Amino acid sequence: MDSVEAAVVVGVDGSESAHAAVRLAAAEAARWHRPLRVVHAFIWPSLHTPVTPGTDGPAGGGLRGQAKRLVTAAVDEAQATAPHLRVTGEIIDGAPTGVLLDAATGAALLVLGDRGLGGFTALVVGSVAVTVAAHARCPVLVARGTVRPDGPIVVGVDGSELSRRAVEFAVRTAALRGATVVATHAYRHPVSTGPGDMQPLVYDESQLQAEEERALAESVTGLTERYPDVPIRRESVHGRAPKVLTEASRAAQLLVVGGQGRGELTGLLLGSVSRSMLHHSHCPVAVVRAPG
Numbered sequence: 001m002d003s004v005e006a007a008v009v010v011g012v013d014g015s016e017s018a019h020a021a022v023r024l025a026a027a028e029a030a031r032w033h034r035p036l037r038v039v040h041a042f043i044w045p046s047l048h049t050p051v052t053p054g055t056d057g058p059a060g061g062g063l064r065g066q067a068k069r070l071v072t073a074a075v076d077e078a079q080a081t082a083p084h085l086r087v088t089g090e091i092i093d094g095a096p097t098g099v100l101l102d103a104a105t106g107a108a109l110l111v112l113g114d115r116g117l118g119g120f121t122a123l124v125v126g127s128v129a130v131t132v133a134a135h136a137r138c139p140v141l142v143a144r145g146t147v148r149p150d151g152p153i154v155v156g157v158d159g160s161e162l163s164r165r166a167v168e169f170a171v172r173t174a175a176l177r178g179a180t181v182v183a184t185h186a187y188r189h190p191v192s193t194g195p196g197d198m199q200p201l202v203y204d205e206s207q208l209q210a211e212e213e214r215a216l217a218e219s220v221t222g223l224t225e226r227y228p229d230v231p232i233r234r235e236s237v238h239g240r241a242p243k244v245l246t247e248a249s250r251a252a253q254l255l256v257v258g259g260q261g262r263g264e265l266t267g268l269l270l271g272s273v274s275r276s277m278l279h280h281s282h283c284p285v286a287v288v289r290a291p292g
Helices: 016-032 062-081 096-104 127-135 161-177 205-219 241-249 272-280
Strands: 008-011 036-042 087-093 109-113 140-143 153-156 181-187 232-238 254-258 285-288
Touching: 008 016, 008 096, 016 036, 016 062, 016 109, 016 140, 016 161, 036 062, 036 096, 062 087, 087 096, 096 109, 096 127, 109 127, 127 140, 127 272, 153 161, 153 241, 161 181, 161 205, 161 254, 161 285, 181 205, 181 241, 205 232, 241 254, 241 272, 254 272, 272 285
Parallel strands: 008 036, 008 109, 036 087, 109 140, 153 181, 153 254, 181 232, 254 285
Antiparallel strands: 140 285
């Protein structure tokens, strides 16, 4: 999070998921001593719908009046969560994805619910959250799962540049929360599965694990000196990254992942691991593509 004036932005649509996002965003903005900006995308003008009493209507009525009340309620909820927080609210004409991506430019953090109004119940994560997390120019925090005041901040590590950014974001956040960071690296090198398995003759598991441990140690190089009060624990776990991180999220207060990891196709702006975490994490998820 660079500029001191950069705000935390939260998108609201009146859903219960958005209410959770407002509370999470207010708490985070208070920790970072940032203002909070509540944004609602009002889509009707972009649909070229004629203005009628049922849409804009008289002052305080119609859909725009409803949107104003929605934003006012979100601002009130944020201030109830963090009484000394500077909070502003606004309605911006346009589709949610475009409005939120514009709002993310120059923001310190963008906070969203995991599913908004109108989403199919089969979609655990709404398309807006996935798309915005893939393209936003700031870290994106998605409210989902259980918000825990304790537990570690778990960050997925794979040696990529975005992974390094994710680790730094996790450590900086932990410094403000008084939390421990668990830097978790999942690897899938073959191991012996039983008698007669020839893999140990080809792969030295102890050597491979040592290499993974070195890569994991490199991911936190310099951070322990910059944040001496933040305990950083390193865990190298044999297994698929989505499964390992999902399990780790059960006891975590926050899960942090890079937007695209090592070995993923550059055309996939949101990597398979981070997308999986948005669907399956048991706690809020921060997706870091851009420096925060």
